Amino acid sequence: MMTLDQLPIGKKGIIVAVNGEGALRGRLLDMGLTPRTAITVRKVAPMGDPIEVNLRGYELTLRLEDAKEIVVEA
Amino acid sequence: MVFALAGNQNCGKTTLFNQLTGSNQHVGNFPGVTVERKEGVIRSSSGDTVVDLPGIYSLSPYTSEEIVTRDFLIKHHPDGIINIIDATNIQRNLYLSLQLIDLHIPMVIALNMMDEVRANGGTIKLKEMAQELGVPVVPISASKNEGVSELISVALRVARQRQAPARMDFCTGAVHRAIHSVAHLVEDHAERIGVPPRFAATRLVEGDEPMLESLALSDNEKDMLEHTVTEMERESGTDRKAAMADMRYAFIEKLCADCVVACHESREHARSVKIDTVLTGKYTAIPVFLGIMMLIFWLTFSVIGGALSDLLSAGIDGLTGLVDAGLSAYGINPVVHSLIIDGVFAGVGSVLSFIPTIVVLFFFLSMLEDSGYMARVAFVMDKLLRKIGLSGRSFVPMLIGFGCSVPAIMASRTLSSERDRKMTILLTPFMSCSAKLPIYGVFTMAFFPRYRALVMILLYVGGMAVGVLCGLLLKNSAFRGNPVPFVMELPNYRLPSPKSVALLLWDKAKDFLTRAFTVIFVATIVIWFFQTFDTRINVVENSADSMLAAIGRWISPLFAPLGFGDWRACTALITGFSAKEAVVSTLAVLTETSVSQLPTALSGLFTPAAACAYLAFTLLYTPCVAAIAAVRREMGGVKYALFVVLFQTGVAWIVGALVHLVAMALL
Structure with missing residues (x-):
């Protein structure tokens, strides 16, 4: 069990829970980051933040700070 | 007749709008807010217009784009919705479709970029998908102007026959029961303000504050609503927002498993990944x-x-x-x-x-x-x-x-x-x-x-x-x-x-x-x-x-x-x-x-x-x-x-x- 910001690049994780609240959480769920979804971290931006992830066949970018709210299982 | 064109960002919506209308466009603003509103007359029609709604991922009330889209669909009663979705990114695109279907307005799904799906050896069972969703599905390629004429004729037909989506229920178990009883509870209020009760119910179960306010429920009704939601959360073991999102995506996953034969990875995606090794690469991106x-x-x-x-x-x-x-x-x-x-x-x-x-x-x-x-x-x-x-x-x-x-x-x-x-x-x-x-x-x-x-x-x-x-x-x-x-x-x-x-x-x-x-x-x-x-x-x-x-x-x-x-x-x-x-x-x-x-x-x-x-x-x-x-x-x-x-x-x-x-x- 870890959070998405700790998932190593290229390794597949399964979303366990999406914490946080309000607009951010709503947005994450709407974009398909629901429990049991497979997610892979593709890369980190040149300046170290944000990260690029792949889920449901598309690429999404989010900040490390927000990735901490997403619990994954490697 | 007036049609609303709705869809995610980056799904080819503007391209389709241009194909539908040609240069016959009028750009303005939605009243009261500052979101751009483009309107045009559909080509080869008898003066039917299409309004290009902002590109959104959901009907949640977080951004002014989402609110404008909701308000337009609810208050202006368009005769039909043309929902464009990107066939190469079908799961997330269908998420909005399910919310649009709740509005009970005649609707057609334009499955864009079908040329890419086919070229990569993928297929989508259109008949089965239309059957499952209760909405006609028309394959198109907006950039190549393929299928657009058929899309127009299907859109005109569903609007003329007032053919609302045939299926309203995408959920099962606790969520299904909660939405059903809330829809019943708020039916009169929803009809009074001109909102489809089913849409109002899904929004309320999801915890939509603006919707709750506009319905003006009595304290007693609010208590009953909260009770129903608490019950649902207890049964499903998760909170309201996650339960709704999960329920929609679960339906979409099943639908895609039945109807979509996707290739492993599309050429366009592989190409993008390759381009990105340079354009967003650690040392190359900024130079x-x-x-x-x-x-x-x-x-x-x-x-x-x-x-x-x-x-x-x-x-x-x-x-x-x-x-x-x-x-x-x-x-x-x-x-x-x-x-x-x-x-x-x-x-x-x-x-x-x-x-x-x-x-x-x-x-x-x-x-x-x-x-x-x-x-x-x-x-x-x-x-x-x-x-x-x-x-x-x-x-x-x-x-x-x-x-x-x-x-x-x-x-x-x-x-x-x-x-x-x-x-x-x-x-x-x-x-x-x-x-x-x-x-x-x-x-x-x-x-x-x-x-x-x-x-x-x-x-x-x-x-x-x-x-x-x-x-x-x-x-x-x-x-x-x-x-x-x-x-x-x-x-x-x-x-x-x-x-x-x-x-x-x-x-x-x-x-x-x-x-x-x-x-x-x-x-x-x-x-x-x-x-x-x-x-x-x-x-x-x-x-x-x-x-x-x-x-x-x-x-x-x-x-x-x-x-x-x-x-x-x-x-x-x-x-x-x-x-x-x-x-x-x-x-x-x-x-x-x-x-x-x-x-x-x-x-x-x-x-x-x-x-x-x-x-x-x-x-x-x-x-x-x-x-x-x-x-x-x-x-x-x-x-x-x-x-x-x-x-x-x-x-x-x-x-x-x-x-x-x-x-x-x-x-």
Whole structure:
């Protein structure tokens, strides 16, 4: 069990829970980051933040700070 | 009949809209808010219209785009919804479709980019999918204009037959029971305010505050609602928002398992990943970005735009000479002669010759936007902008600011937090807009003929630097607080459709021409009037006796510390407020030369140090009237617009004075 910001690049994780609240959480769920979804971290931006992830066949970018709210299982 | 075109961002919605309507479009705003509204007549129909709704991912009430879409669909009762979805990214696109179906409005799904799916060996069982969703599904390729005619006929048919989605229930178990009982509970309230009860129920179960307010439930009903939701949360073992999202995606996953035979990885996706190893690569991203921007600016200002502008201004000069000779031969009244040649031709003519530059710049900017690169720029630059309290998304409006502040300020609408929007709007005008380019062009020609490109780069970089400084200042004073969540899709790279680019360029050129013949036309005539007559409305022998000279002289002491206390320089600044291009035309009119001769005249008017200060001041001082009008519209107040004017002019004066001091020491 870890959070998405700790998932190593290229390794597949399964979303366990999406914490946080309000607009951010709503947005994450709407974009398909629901429990049991497979997610892979593709890369980190040149300046170290944000990260690029792949889920449901598309690429999404989010900040490390927000990735901490997403619990994954490697 | 009226159709609404709804869909995610990056799914080809604008391309489809252009295919549906051709050039027959009308751009406006949704009432009360500042989200762009495009409307057009559907081709080969009997006057049926389609409204292009903003690109959204959900009907949640978080951003003004989402709220506008909801309001339009609920309050304007369109006869049909055309929901465009990207077949190569079908799961997330269908999420919005399920929410749209809840609205119980006749609907058709346009399955876009089917050509890509097929080319990659994928198939989608259209009949089964339509059956499962209860909505007709039409495969199209918007960019190739395939399937669009069929889409139109299906849309017209469902709307004419008032064929609402056949299926409303996508959920099972606890969520299903909760929605069912809430729909029953709020039915009367929903019907009273004209919202489909089922839609109201799903929104309420999801915890939608604006919907709860507008329904005006009694306390008793609210208690029952909360009880139902608590029960559901207990049974499903998760909270309301996650339960709803999970339920929709679970249905979508099952639907896709039944109907979609996807290839392993599409060629377009593999290509995007490959391109991104360079464009967002650790060491390559920033150099490549700078390279692309420099290439665009070089091509725009030196190669294509510059050459075309020179050609056009030669043509205008020729025409002016011809008209001049004709009027002299006819023996027309000298005041009218002066109005036509010195006022209209000199003023409007000089502005028109910059159209090619602006069109070329917008061409490149739209290529960056439509290809998907702008999203990468936001990804790469996010950390940098976060330092001044913004997100990577603010980078896009700021970049557009280099073209024109007006669309840049309008592009800030995509930011979902008011704080970010306000700050972006305040900083965007520091990005030097293309209308200031004529000023730089003339001054560098006059004072730094050998270092023109270098001086221009310094100006652009200087504008950005001042923007960053102001951002840091504002972040720690007026705009304390948290930036918006930054959760953004990185779409596959795609070649923009030529039709969309052409329409956009035509739009920009038209907009600029309209401004040239309205605001700028009036401004030139007003200036000509003030310049030609004295306070007793006598024609002046020498423009130094004119009314304009009097105003210029009156404000000129203010600019003495910047080194350009000359009344002509100050008068040009005043006219620059109407449009930045007018600075050059005013200088031309006041020094009684043509634009091509202006550099020579300027060397007599400014010292090189004063020219530097003048350039710095025009770079930073108040945006033009059109941009101020845009600020007022976006921020909904004269007060904020006035603040922008004073703030920028103050900053410009301080920087101008500093530049003058430094330049005097160096030059």
